[in-house]
Structures are given as structure tokens and as C-alpha cells.
Amino acid sequence: MPAIHTYGKTERLKSRKRIESLFKTGKRIQVHPLLLIYRLHEELPQPTLQAGVGVRSKQFRKAVDRNRIKRILREAYRLQKEPLRARVLGGQKSLDLFIMYTGQEMPVYADIFTRAGEALRKTMERYGEEP
RNA sequence: UUCCAUAAACCGGCCAUCGCUUUCCUUCGGGAAUGAGGAAAGUCCGGACAGCAUAGAGCGUCGCACCGGUGAAUAGCCGGGUCCGCCUUGGCGGAACAGACAGUGCCACAGAAAAUAACCGUCCCGCACCUGCGGGGUAAGGGUGAAAAUGUGGGGUAAGAGCCCACGUCCCGCCACAGUAAUGUUCCGGGAGGGUAAACCUUGCGUGCUGAAAUGCCACGUAAAUCCCUGGUCCUGGUGUCACCGUUUACGGUGUAGCCAGGAGAUGAAUGACUCGUUGAUCGUUCCGUAAGGGACACGGGGAAGGGUAGGCAGAUUGAUCCCCAUGGGUAACCGUGGGGACAGAUAAAUGAUGGCCUCGCUUUCAGCAAUGAGAGCCAGACAGAAUCCGGCUUACCGUUUAUGGUAUUCA
RNA sequence: GGCCCGUUGGUCAAGGGGUUAAGACGCCUCCCUUUCACGGAGGAAUCACGAGUUCGAAUCUCGUACGGGCUA
Numbered sequence: 001m002p003a004i005h006t007y008g009k010t011e012r013l014k015s016r017k018r019i020e021s022l023f024k025t026g027k028r029i030q031v032h033p034l035l036l037i038y039r040l041h042e043e044l045p046q047p048t049l050q051a052g053v054g055v056r057s058k059q060f061r062k063a064v065d066r067n068r069i070k071r072i073l074r075e076a077y078r079l080q081k082e083p084l085r086a087r088v089l090g091g092q093k094s095l096d097l098f099i100m101y102t103g104q105e106m107p108v109y110a111d112i113f114t115r116a117g118e119a120l121r122k123t124m125e126r127y128g129e130e131p
Numbered sequence: 132u133u134c135c136a137u138a139a140a141c142c143g144g145c146c147a148u149c150g151c152u153u154u155c156c157u158u159c160g161g162g163a164a165u166g167a168g169g170a171a172a173g174u175c176c177g178g179a180c181a182g183c184a185u186a187g188a189g190c191g192u193c194g195c196a197c198c199g200g201u202g203a204a205u206a207g208c209c210g211g212g213u214c215c216g217c218c219u220u221g222g223c224g225g226a227a228c229a230g231a232c233a234g235u236g237c238c239a240c241a242g243a244a245a246a247u248a249a250c251c252g253u254c255c256c257g258c259a260c261c262u263g264c265g266g267g268g269u270a271a272g273g274g275u276g277a278a279a280a281u282g283u284g285g286g287g288u289a290a291g292a293g294c295c296c297a298c299g300u301c302c303c304g305c306c307a308c309a310g311u312a313a314u315g316u317u318c319c320g321g322g323a324g325g326g327u328a329a330a331c332c333u334u335g336c337g338u339g340c341u342g343a344a345a346u347g348c349c350a351c352g353u354a355a356a357u358c359c360c361u362g363g364u365c366c367u368g369g370u371g372u373c374a375c376c377g378u379u380u381a382c383g384g385u386g387u388a389g390c391c392a393g394g395a396g397a398u399g400a401a402u403g404a405c406u407c408g409u410u411g412a413u414c415g416u417u418c419c420g421u422a423a424g425g426g427a428c429a430c431g432g433g434g435a436a437g438g439g440u441a442g443g444c445a446g447a448u449u450g451a452u453c454c455c456c457a458u459g460g461g462u463a464a465c466c467g468u469g470g471g472g473a474c475a476g477a478u479a480a481a482u483g484a485u486g487g488c489c490u491c492g493c494u495u496u497c498a499g500c501a502a503u504g505a506g507a508g509c510c511a512g513a514c515a516g517a518a519u520c521c522g523g524c525u526u527a528c529c530g531u532u533u534a535u536g537g538u539a540u541u542c543a
Numbered sequence: 544g545g546c547c548c549g550u551u552g553g554u555c556a557a558g559g560g561g562u563u564a565a566g567a568c569g570c571c572u573c574c575c576u577u578u579c580a581c582g583g584a585g586g587a588a589u590c591a592c593g594a595g596u597u598c599g600a601a602u603c604u605c606g607u608a609c610g611g612g613c614u615a
Binding site for chain 1: 150171172441442478479480483485514516
């Protein structure tokens with residue numbers, strides 16, 4: 001039985017070009033203290049789901065804090081992305097995601113976990129609405 | 132024993148589940164190994180390495196500044212000297228410790244004056260002759276200030292003054308001695324007319340610039356497009372096509388397109404910039420005109436605006452490496468020898484999440500005069516995350532241990 | 544990753560060794576007015592912090608903290 005709660009290199013959003021266009025034209029879902037940016041496209045032969053996480057370095061000056069937040073975000077995404085992934089693989093278009101932490105204080109994992117789940121459910125609804 | 136300061140070392144461990152990076156294996160399901168620091172930080176210095184086409188010299192720029200050692204190093208470190216400060220006579224701490232007699236500038240307020248000093252005072256001369264006025268000498272006394280022109284005593288003088296003398300202080304030079312040297316000590320000679328070089332500057336030494344987003348290769352893609360500025364040829368030799376002439380089919384001569392080599396010159400370009408030097412790209416065709424000259428195309432160089440890509444590999448992770456033990460040299464920094472061990476490599480960027488247990492701590496309850504014992508709670512909790520790689524410096528830091536110094540208390 | 548700059552009342556800021564640190568807007572107090580506005584007078588700065596150089600530092604030098612910019 002293959003592992004489903006993975007987050008390897010192929011599932012990460014790594015292309016600088018796609019990230020730029022995602023920030024430029026992507027749509028946003030705000031679930032405080034998270035900001036989820038998503039964009040549908042058909043640039044890849046197979047419909048895939050790729051995601052990245054980030055924090056603004058102005059809000060968290062120390063690299064230790066930024067690394068900690070990004071790890072928490074990755075963990076929350078990793079454990080809850082499976083329903084969305086199944087929907088995208090069965091659909092027509094690829095989906096690029098980016099989750100930003102916009103809060104001012106250091107996050108707690110349990111809280112981020114529930115918020116991220118909420119944000120991903122909303123994304124899945126939007127994906128279903130789009131033709 | 133308590134507390135404080137400084138320095139050094141360490142700064143959790145185990146298990147389970149779900150994951151990540153890299154490498155290897157694979158029956159492609161997966162499996163095995165692997166993975167943050169003493170500061171990885173600040174980017175304050177010094178290098179390695181790479182590029183800027185390229186030997187070099189001078190000028191400029193920038194940096195450094197007691198001596199010796201160490202070191203890859205103009206960094207840093209160790210030892211010594213000089214000066215300053217503190218306690219006090221032996222240590223501890225600090226120093227951006229070349230030059231103010233190369234020159235220029237500045238020194239507020241106060242004060243006569245802040246640098247070739249005459250306000251008061253004092254002395255001399257002239258006039259007036261009851262006070263005073265004018266000229267000159269004088270740095271002993273006064274007050275101001277952060278700072279006022281070498282201290283004391285004597286001689287000297289109209290009054291004074293290093294003007295002269297003696298004893299001091301400081302600076303410069305020479306000789307001798309000690310020391311590798313900085314420097315110290317003694318004698319002799321000369322001088323003493325502030326401060327500031329973290330003001331400009333001078334002297335000595337060093338120094339090209341830019342930094343892995345450097346750089347090389349591959350792939351993809353666009354525009355071999357557009358606009359502006361700018362540039363320009365001769366000689367020699369060889370080869371050789373063609374034409375003409377001589378002529379015996381061979382061959383020879385003359386002219387000539389092209390090509391090759393060499394030389395000279397012109398123009399532009401190349402290091403932050405200038406001078407020289409060096410290297411080196413281009414110097415072609417054609418139109419109008421009698422000519423001077425002008426234009427077009429192509430090419431070389433520079434610029435503008437704009438277009439495209441932003442993927443991969445190398446650089447790139449084992450090196451002036453670090454640690455431990457033994458041993459040799461050295462006061463030490465450090466160096467040598469032998470043995471053993473360790474060393475991640477991402478690139479929207481791995482090294483994590485959750486749960487449990489154990490120690491270390493912290494808080495607290497009970498028992499006890501106290502040492503301590505038992506229980507409960509929090510439950511690893513500081514600073515902090517590699518990004519080309521090294522050597523330093525600086526800054527941050529919970530707790531434990533060790534060393535040194537200080538303070539307080541108890542016992543002898 | 545590399546490089547450069549800044550920090551002065553609440554805000555914007557001048558001042559680049561020398562009395563008590565300009566100015567504008569705003570705030571507070573007082574005066575003027577029946578009251579408000581206008582006007583007038585006054586007040587509020589450890590010159591980011593810590594050391595050093597100097598007789599004297601907002602200014603010069605070094606370190607620390609914070610903020611900003613440039614660079615494919």
C-alpha cells in the first residue's frame with residue numbers, strides 16, 4: 001500500500017516562473033492567520049497538484065522562526081491534502097497552491113492544523129465550481 | 132558553604148507512528164545508510180578560488196603604523212618595550228604607541244594677547260612741571276582660560292629677561308655598554324617658541340578591480356531585427372585566375388580579381404582613472420561628381436530602447452581541515468613526529484511533526500533544628516538554523532561542571 | 544550571497560567640533576474675545592544606545608540595536 005501523506009520534491013512548487021505568475025494572477029483565500037493563493041492552469045501534460053509555503057522575512061526576522069513556521073505549514077498541508085489531490089488528479093486542470101503565514105506571533109501547531117484544513121476545504125469547493 | 136565576576140568545556144537520551152534531503156540497492160511495492168553550530172549570526176578583517184583578452188612601470192586612490200616571533204595572510208595571536216591609569220612597590224588593566232622642527236588650517240566664551248604676546252604694572256627718555264601726555268624698553272607680578280611661553284637659587288641690569296652660571300626636567304644628536312630589536316643606562320654636545328594629525332597633510336610600508344547572483348558548458352527561446360553616435364590603407368614578397376604580347380602544344384614577359392605571409396600607419400576599444408608600454412578588432416563593395424567632396428550597402432566599435440530565457444551540469448563540498456592520545460622543540464602563540472578518529476550539501480531551499488518513557492533542572496506540599504527524605508506539577512525549557520570554502524574578530528546565550536579572583540558566614 | 548545609507552520634540556526635518564540645538568505642522572498652558580476661530584506669549588529633545596579622541600562631541604572614530612535602499 002503506497003504512502004499517501006507524502007510531500008516529496010515532485011509535489012512542491014519549485015519553478016520560479018510559475019510562482020511569479022501565481023502571485024501575479026492567483027486568487028486568494030484568507031483564513032486568519034493563513035493566506036492561501038491558488039491558480040488553475042494547463043501548462044503541464046498531466047493534471048497535478050503542487051504547493052509551497054512561505055513567511056515574510058519582515059514579520060519574522062530570525063531564520064529559526066521562519067524555518068519553524070514553514071515546517072508547521074508543510075506538516076499541516078501534508079496530512080490534509082489527500083482529498084484535494086484526488087480531486088485534482090481526476091479533473092482537467094493543474095492546481096498551484098501557496099500558503100503564507102500572515103500572523104504576527106509564533107503559531108501553535110494544533111491551531112494551524114485546523115485552519116489549514118479549513119482553507120483546503122474551501123479551495124476544493126472553488127476547484128469544483130470552476131469549469 | 133553562599134553569592135558575584137571572568138575564562139573554558141558541555142549544552143539531553145531512548146522508543147513508536149507519519150514525513151523530508153542526499154547516496155546506494157531494488158523484484159519498482161519499497162528497503163538500507165545519512166543529516167546544523169559554538170557561535171552556522173553580524174559581515175568587521177584576512178585569504179583560497181574565479182572572472183575582468185593581457186607582462187610590466189610611474190601617478191593617483193585606499194589601507195596600515197613601537198620591536199621580535201608565529202601564521203597562507205597588511206588579519207589575528209604570543210612574548211617584550213614605552214607611555215597612561217589604579218591599588219600601591221609589585222602586580223593588574225588600557226593604548227588608533229610614525230611625524231606638530233615640512234607646510235596649511237582651527238583653538239568658542241573669557242582674556243591685553245591663543246602664537247613672530249605689552250591691558251594693568253614696572254623702568255628709561257622728551258614735554259608739561261599740581262594730577263598727566265607722547266615715544267621706547269621689559270615676560271618678574273596681576274587677573275582670564277582647558278591651555279599663557281623650562282623649575283629653583285644666584286649673578287646681572289635703568290628695570291628685566293636662559294642674558295649668564297649651578298643644580299634639575301624635557302627634546303634632539305653622537306660615542307660606549309646591555310639587548311636579535313624596540314629600548315634602557317652613563318658621559319659629552321646642541322636646544323627648549325602651546326594644543327589638535329579619530330583636521331587637511333607629510334614620511335615609511337603595502338595595495339589593480341569585482342565577488343559564487345563570480346565563472347564555464349549544455350538545453351530552450353528571441354531579433355542575424357530597430358534607432359543614435361563613430362571609424363577607415365598603403366607597401367613588400369609569394370601564390371594564382373583572367374586578359375594581352377612573344378611564341379614551338381612546352382615556356383617566358385606585362386597588367387590584374389582573389390588568397391596567404393610580413394611590415395608600417397589610421398581609427399576605435401580594453402584594467403577606477405591618467406601617462407607610457409603591451410595586446411589586439413577593423414580598414415570591404417558601390418553610386419553621384421571633371422575634381423574637391425558627398426551618399427548608400429556591408430563590416431568593426433560604443434550607446435539607447437526593446438525582446439527572449441531564468442531549466443540542467445560543473446564550480447560544490449576532504450581541506451593552509453578539525454579533534455583525541457603519546458612524544459620532541461619553544462617562556463608562549465605555535466611548529467614537528469607517530470597512532471587513532473571525524474567531516475551535512477539544500478537551491479521557494481532537507482535536517483521535522485505527534486505521542487510515550489527516563490534522567491538534568493525549576494516550582495511547590497509534607498516530615499525534620501538541620502543535612503536530607505517522600506510526593507505532586509511543569510517537563511529539556513538559552514542564544515540560535517548551514518548556503519563556495521577556510522583563518523580570525525565581535526556580539527548573543529538557560530543550565531551544569533571546572534579553574535582563578537573577590538565578598539559574606541561557620542569551624543579549627 | 545554581496546554592497547551602501549540613515550536614526551535629532553508627536554510628525555516632517557536644518558545644523559558636519561564652540562554659548563541656552565534653527566524652522567514648519569500638531570499638542571499643552573496662559574493672554575485676547577461674551578464664546579469659538581484668527582492673533583500673541585510660553586512649554587515639552589539624555590540628538591537611538593555604549594565606549595573612545597578632544598579643553599569641549601548631535602557633529603569625528605569604533606562597537607551594538609533598529610530602519611531603509613541597491614544588486615540577477
